Amino acid sequence: EEVVGHFLDEEDPENETLVKEVYAILNDLIKEEVRRLIADEKIRPDGRKVDEIRPLESEVGLLPRAHGSGLFTRGQTQALSVLTLGALGDYQLIDGLGPEVEKRFMHHYNFPNFSVGETGPVRAPGRREIGHGALG
Known part of the structure; x- marks a missing residue:
C-alpha cells in the first residue's frame, strides 16, 4: 500500500x-x-528450514472452574480446549426424522477463517466446524 x-x-x-x-x-x-x-533456498517465509517444525508447547489446568482445560501452542497457532462434565441426566435430545436420540457428548468447535489463511467476516459455524463437532 x-x-x-x-x-x-x-x-x-x-x-x-x-x-x-x-x-x-x-x-x-x-x-x-x-x-x-x-x-531453491529451502527457507520458509518465517525463516524456518523446510524440514523444521514450529516449537510445540502445551499447558493444562488453565481454567480453574472447568473440569479440564488445556492450551496447545505450535508456533503462533493456539488451540484452547475446555471440558465440562454433566450428570447422567444431562443430555441433548436430537429430534430428527427418526426416533429421538439422546446425545451425551457435545463438541463445540470454532475454526476462524484467519487461522487457515482465508479472509472474510467471522460468521456462524460452517460445514467444517459442524462436521468436526459431530465426530463425537
Missing part, C-alpha cells in the same frame, strides 16, 4: 484499474519470491 500510495493516488477513480493491476503484479512477485525461497 505504501509503494502504491507513493506513486498513485488510490482515491482517484481514474487510477482504479491501474491500482488493481499494480496490486496484482506485486502479489505475483511476492508469490514467486516465496516459492523461490522454499524451492
